[in-house]
Structure formats: C-alpha cells, structure tokens
Amino acid sequence: MKFSLKRTIFMQELQTVQRAISSKTTIPILTGVKIVVNEEGITLTGSNSDISIETFLSVQTEAAQLHIEQTGQIVLPARFFSEIVRRLSEEDFTLEVLENNQVAITSGKANFTINGLDGDSYPHLPVIESPNPIKLPVHVLSKLITETGFAVSQHESRPILTGVHFVLKDQKLLAVATDSHRLSQRVIPIEQAVENFDIVIPGKSLTELSRSFTDEEELVEISIMENQVLFKTETMYFYSRLLEGNYPDTNRLIPSSFNTEIEFYVPKLISAIERASLLTHEGRNNIVRLAITDNSVVLYGNSPEVGKVEESLNYEQVTGEPLEISFNPDYMKAALRAFGDMNVTVKFISAVRPFTIEPTENSIEFIQLITPVRTN
Known part of the structure; x- marks a missing residue:
C-alpha cells in the first residue's frame, strides 16, 4: 500500500474518525485507526464500544491531490499517528506499508517508520441497510440535537436517561431528553413516508455526531437495526449503539x-x-x-x-x-x-x-x- 496527498485534508478526515477512538478500550486494536486504500480513494475507520465512524476521501477530491500507487490496508496507533502527521513540516506526505506491517511516513526531510497491525484483524462494522431510510438536512438534525441533547442525564444510575428518545409516528419526529430535573422536547414534521420507530440514542453519541458533520446543507440518511443506528452522509458513516430499555412516558409530565x-x-x-x-x-x-x-x-x-x-x-x-x-x-x-x-x-x-x-x-x-x- 502506498499513497501521497495533502496533509491538512487528510488530517480533517483523521480528526473526524478519532472522535470514535478511545485509549481506554479493552480491545487493543480499537486504539488504532484502520486505513483502507483502493483505486477510488481512502477509507478511514475509528471505533469504540459505543460509536464507529467511517469516512471516505475520494481521488476525485481536487484539494487533496491524492495519488495512489498501491492499494491495501493497515491499522495504525491513532494518537501517535495523528501527532506525526500533524507535526510534519511539509504540506505533502507519503505513506507506504513495508514488510511485517511496518509503515514509512515521509514528508520533506522527515522519515518516520512505525509499527502497524494487519487490517484483517480489525472488527467488521455492522451492516445496516434500510430500504427506506429517513432523510433529513444536516442542519435540521444538528439543531434537533442542540435543542434536546443538553438535557440528558450525566449519571449512569438510570442509563436510559443518558440518551435522547426519538419517536417517529404520524409523519412527525419527536425528540425528548430528561434528567428528571428538567426536560426538553422538540417535534418536527417529516414529509416522506417512512416506517415508524421508537429508539433511544446515547447523548454522547449525538454530541460526537453533530461535531462530525462538515456540510450543513447535505442530507443525512438514518437507518435503524435492532441495537444500532447508522447516520450516513456522502462521505461519512456514523454508527451508534442504541440504549436498551423503555424510556419513561414523558408526556404525562x-x-x-x-x-x-x-x-x-x-x-x-x-x-x-x-x-x-x-x-x-x-x-x-x-x-x-x-x-x-x-x-x-x-x-x-x-x-x-x-x-x-x-x-x-x-x-x-x-x-x-x-x-x-x-x-x-x-x-x-x-x-x-x-x-x-x-x-x-x-x-x-x-x-x-x-x-x-x-x-x-x-x-x-x-x-x-x-x-x-x-x-x-
């Protein structure tokens, strides 16, 4: 695997997936970022037990000036790798996988060699496909998160209250959060005909989601499976686990x-x-x-x-x-x-x-x- 591109463009993608990477994980490989290169571009993946983020940087992105010489995949220690790329003196850099999963990072007169892990060892992300996902403009979803997310509970004593309750019913999307001392509820109309749902998404996941959006005008597709939700834009997949249990009936409050x-x-x-x-x-x-x-x-x-x-x-x-x-x-x-x-x-x-x-x-x-x- 070998490619070269502009450092600042690559760092934007790397910083996005790093939102999902924790140094406290019990699975060592999840402290790393997975890099997959094919003829179409670079896919970066970061994950922990709650959220997973996957971004795609296309060879068609002119600002990146991405040049791919060889395809492949590797997992690199996220925090260390990010610091190296951020501190490179030149704007362009080259990354090449050598023998035994070692990786050479070259920029100007600087040449780093770091140890990586085989990309096949990285856990696979869930496959979530909804035939009719709900579609919202990014700015609408971001506003919905801002209007409700602050009211989630910060205490794990009642885990269900650490999330935002989303209910789609009768062409209306309701979002409500409460920590039992305060409550915030917002309802927005949904024009498209989609299947009803009733889910609770962790507040921390939603905060990271809203920070990960880069284009306020693009659409985000929301697909749901049993215990996962996927937020999908043109260049990003954002997965979050769902909270288990029944959210209290807040209407009576x-x-x-x-x-x-x-x-x-x-x-x-x-x-x-x-x-x-x-x-x-x-x-x-x-x-x-x-x-x-x-x-x-x-x-x-x-x-x-x-x-x-x-x-x-x-x-x-x-x-x-x-x-x-x-x-x-x-x-x-x-x-x-x-x-x-x-x-x-x-x-x-x-x-x-x-x-x-x-x-x-x-x-x-x-x-x-x-x-x-x-x-x-």
Whole structure:
C-alpha cells in the first residue's frame, strides 16, 4: 500500500474518525485507526464500544491531490499517528506499508517508520441497510440535537436517561431528553413516508455526531437495526449503539393548564440570569428567585458568602396570579440558549410545580420543563 496527498485534508478526515477512538478500550486494536486504500480513494475507520465512524476521501477530491500507487490496508496507533502527521513540516506526505506491517511516513526531510497491525484483524462494522431510510438536512438534525441533547442525564444510575428518545409516528419526529430535573422536547414534521420507530440514542453519541458533520446543507440518511443506528452522509458513516430499555412516558409530565404566564425576549433574560448567577455560583446554594406581580418582575440572587443582586426584568407581557419561584440558573440558561433569538412564554402553576418554556410563536413545537427548587 502506498499513497501521497495533502496533509491538512487528510488530517480533517483523521480528526473526524478519532472522535470514535478511545485509549481506554479493552480491545487493543480499537486504539488504532484502520486505513483502507483502493483505486477510488481512502477509507478511514475509528471505533469504540459505543460509536464507529467511517469516512471516505475520494481521488476525485481536487484539494487533496491524492495519488495512489498501491492499494491495501493497515491499522495504525491513532494518537501517535495523528501527532506525526500533524507535526510534519511539509504540506505533502507519503505513506507506504513495508514488510511485517511496518509503515514509512515521509514528508520533506522527515522519515518516520512505525509499527502497524494487519487490517484483517480489525472488527467488521455492522451492516445496516434500510430500504427506506429517513432523510433529513444536516442542519435540521444538528439543531434537533442542540435543542434536546443538553438535557440528558450525566449519571449512569438510570442509563436510559443518558440518551435522547426519538419517536417517529404520524409523519412527525419527536425528540425528548430528561434528567428528571428538567426536560426538553422538540417535534418536527417529516414529509416522506417512512416506517415508524421508537429508539433511544446515547447523548454522547449525538454530541460526537453533530461535531462530525462538515456540510450543513447535505442530507443525512438514518437507518435503524435492532441495537444500532447508522447516520450516513456522502462521505461519512456514523454508527451508534442504541440504549436498551423503555424510556419513561414523558408526556404525562407536561402540564396543560397554568396560573401565571409571562413573555420574555430570550437574549435579555439570559443576560439577567447570567448576572444573577455571578453571585450564586460563588455560594453553596446555586439558586435564583423570580418574583412576579401585576406591575413588576424581579430576579434575586443571594450568596451569604459574597453578597446579593436584585434586578427588575424587561418583559413583554404578564398574565395571571402573582408568584415567587426559585430555580437553578444553570438549567434555565441551558434551556433558553436552545431557543436562540426569539420570544418565549414561561408558564407557571405554583412555586413547587414544574414550569414550562415555549416559543411564543405557536408554529414551533418545542417545549422545555424545569423543576423549581424548594426553599423554606
């Protein structure tokens, strides 16, 4: 096997597959990157027990200036190999497999020889073929992940809550995540006719997936098998295991009637909460308090060790009963950032019941739920 190409283009592909490579794996060969070269181009593969990523660099890619002299395959230690390529002084480099799986990497006056492993020893990726995969623009899927992924649980005590629940039903794709203190649910319409599904994808897999996309405008195909999901673009295959078990019925958690409603412009509300949490983060209790009356809305932050803050908030309109409620400012900021630059309506039942945040614009099916903090 022998090829030469531009280093920066190759590094982009290598960095993508490295997202799936862990130094902590119990299977030693999975600490490596698999390189397969044929007449059409180079395929790179990285994998761990949760995700596998495969990218393809075509000989047709002009920027790569890829020249293939000999086909073949090899597995190289990913972290070490990546450092070598990244630090080469010249833009072009050549890689050649020698005897006994040794590999020569040449660039300018530098010449490295490193030990590789036989490509046939690398585990095969699952074959996932769906006759009618769901197709979404990359930017739509990325936004869906951003809107829900932050709310997954970080604790393994309930593994199912570390994932995002995806349900396709009645031409609508629902994505919901909760860590039992907060919930984020987004629904988007699906125009094509595809088979219904109900799956839970690990939140960490989705984070790596969204970071791996390079073209926001291309389409991604989603195919599902028993315990795996495949996200496929023109140049990348991204596999993730699915979480086993039944996701809790989150619909019953979302209230339908409220006693107090208030409309805010998101960027202004985030700024105010950030100012309040400057003090609360320094104290033992990271809590802010919101007091709503007929003619004022005030945010309070108090840290006995540091001091206190009080700020009258700008709001669009308020209806309903007066209310005082306390909440975790970090949960609130994360929720608001997922909405972006828009107006939202925050709806309350009482000081001890979860409250919801929704876009004021009714055409967007997006709801978040936050459990308040009880203060005595």
